[in-house]
Amino acid sequence: MTNLRFNAVEVASARSAKTVETPSNRISDYFGEDCFGLPQMKAHLAPGIYKKVESAVKHGTKIDEATADAVATSVATWAISKGATHHTHWFQPLTGSSAEKHDSFFDYTKGIETFKGSTLVQQEPDASSFPNGGIRATNQARGYTGWDPSSPIFIVDKTLCIPTVFVSFTGDTLDYKTPLLKAQEAINKATIDVCQYFEEGVTSISASLGCEQEYFLVDKAFYVARPDLYITGRTLFGAKPPHGQQLDDHYFGSIAPRVNAFMKDFEYQSHKLGIPITTRHNEVAPGQFEAAPLYEEINTGVDHNLLMMDIMEKVAGEHNFAVLLHEKPFAGLNGSGKHNNWSLITNKGRNLFDPEGSLYFLTFLVNSVKAVHKYADLLRASIASAGNDHRLGANEAPPAIMSVFLGSSLTAFLDEVAKTGKLVFNEGDDQYIELGLDKIPGLKLDTTDRNRTSPFAFTGNKFEFRAVGSTQNTATPMTVLNLIVAEQLTNFKETVDAAIAGGKDKEAAIRDVLVQYIKESEAIRFEGDGYSQEWVEEAASRGLSNVKDTPRALDFFISKEAKEIFAKQGVFTEREIEARHDVWSEIYSTKIDIESKTMEEIVLNKVIPASANYVSRLTDSAVKLKDLGLDASTVITTIEEVTGFMKTAKEGVAAMVLERDRVLAIDDTNAQAVEFCDSIKEKYFDTIRAAVDRLELFVDDAEWPLPKYSEMLLLK
Known part of the structure; x- marks a missing residue:
């Protein structure tokens, strides 16, 4: 029988780069030509109509029927x-991907578009078949999608796609976008209130987001020859290759x-x-890459990241690749994240995280650190997924411990404040790195280093939430981040106002509260190696x-x-968050169930037969050696080792x-998820995999059915 693995190697080796032509070498000539956002609306709509749409986007006013018709x-004409x-x-149900139902522009009764x-x-899509955590039953199917004018409309595959929210007949949220929009409103209000302490004219803020998307590419021939890849998104088996990422040469x-x-086309x-x-x-691992956008308004940034992942998959297929977005598609190699770069921008254009040595900047920096300290567990929950469990705490990803990195300068300053109780920020001159090479221009030294091991790092004028998983709809971590900072700023405003009402000077009141917060949140700040076991132990001692x-x-x-802060800030009702807890628990169980069934199928249908064929040939060889009066002990020992691994794998399955x-x-959804974690994944996956990976190294290369790591990752 033909070995699919060797066919895959032969096909992949013969591939060449596809020619990609763009209509212009200037991106500006075609950028945004297939989207219909505010700039396009301004060009196509009457001024009065455009102003109403702009007001809806920027100030949340309602769009009336006449405006919607226009x-x-x-x-449609466009x-x-x-x-x-x-x-x-185009909406974002709790499946984790986008959803759409296409309708024709053509009106059959009138004969026109x-x-x-x-x-x-x-x-009105059917709401019952999407995950809902018990909010909707099959006999209660009605649900609504509603246009979100703040995110640009776009065209894909000759279909006009309209970004929307998705809610049930009773108004419960069934998607990722709606909570994000609510959290954005919460942080908008809380931030505006605090900004009034420092400047007039701040009437709105925008949370800004830039998503760095990591991914792997493998040849499509390898992908279809690996059931674990196309069913689960990751390799359930695979021996470590001799050349992985040790040299960092990729x-x-x-x-x-x-x-x-592919990149050019994508x-x-x-x-x-x-x-x-x-x-x-x-990126670091062979076969791994990264795409990064500029920063956008957070809602649009989330939509664009989800759309970008869909485009990646489609374009990869056209180039005979499969794109792997799983957080850990290859064991022993770096996993993939989606680093969320987050900041707050006022309507006057000020980035509230630009370090200017001012009380203004410190107020938002310290409150953000305080928010992460107080709600670290909620932030951890926001990036929880079956895929991210494989990545967090591995040798290349931040641990599951939430901490904040600020860099040596800011850390030294906050440490001094905590020690002395005095908040005095002195601006210094720019510092430069001396290279001893006159021909090289001076390299300006940033106020912070980059700490790749930190899950939440300040990187100069923004925070980088590095712990977000590569497959994840980033709306959830951004919803939680906006929520906890909004709640913290609300509390800060109440405390400062109370001090001012008690007769304290405004600036003194702000400084006193910030000093208190700096002391209270000291435990969450960590500058060292987040990958180390020492940090695990130290974090435990910090609580x-x-x-x-x-x-x-x-x-x-x-x-x-x-539940209290979700309700207070108007992001989730208790019913909605309990439903999501149920949905996400069920998704986790389903993914582990699918992985275990795929593992079972591969072991029984591929690994055991291939290993048995090899043992059969070894047995024939041993018999012939004995017939010739030669020593067959080495062959017999190999047979014993191979059959031992076969037994371990089969009995484990x-x-x-x-x-x-x-x-x-088990009926209880979360209890079942815990059991899938402890009694299936933790108890059996590694044991079965270890046996199969050893068989890969023993079994004759001509017999082994699954494409190997070195083939999938190192062939160009």
């Missing part, structure tokens, strides 16, 4: 002129022609949709949580404290199947 007519035949509400404002504003190295062609498709991708490079698995981390969402049946019978 926008619908304009956007879309049809660009070849669009259908329209859809039409698009009404009522259709633009609201549609990091920032020259980009292979096939990969470069970026072109993204740029047409107004996604501001600006950076591409090789910081280290919850390593998703089922237990998700429990932080339904704590009394979490059999025991796992029995245990899985027991776990599947």
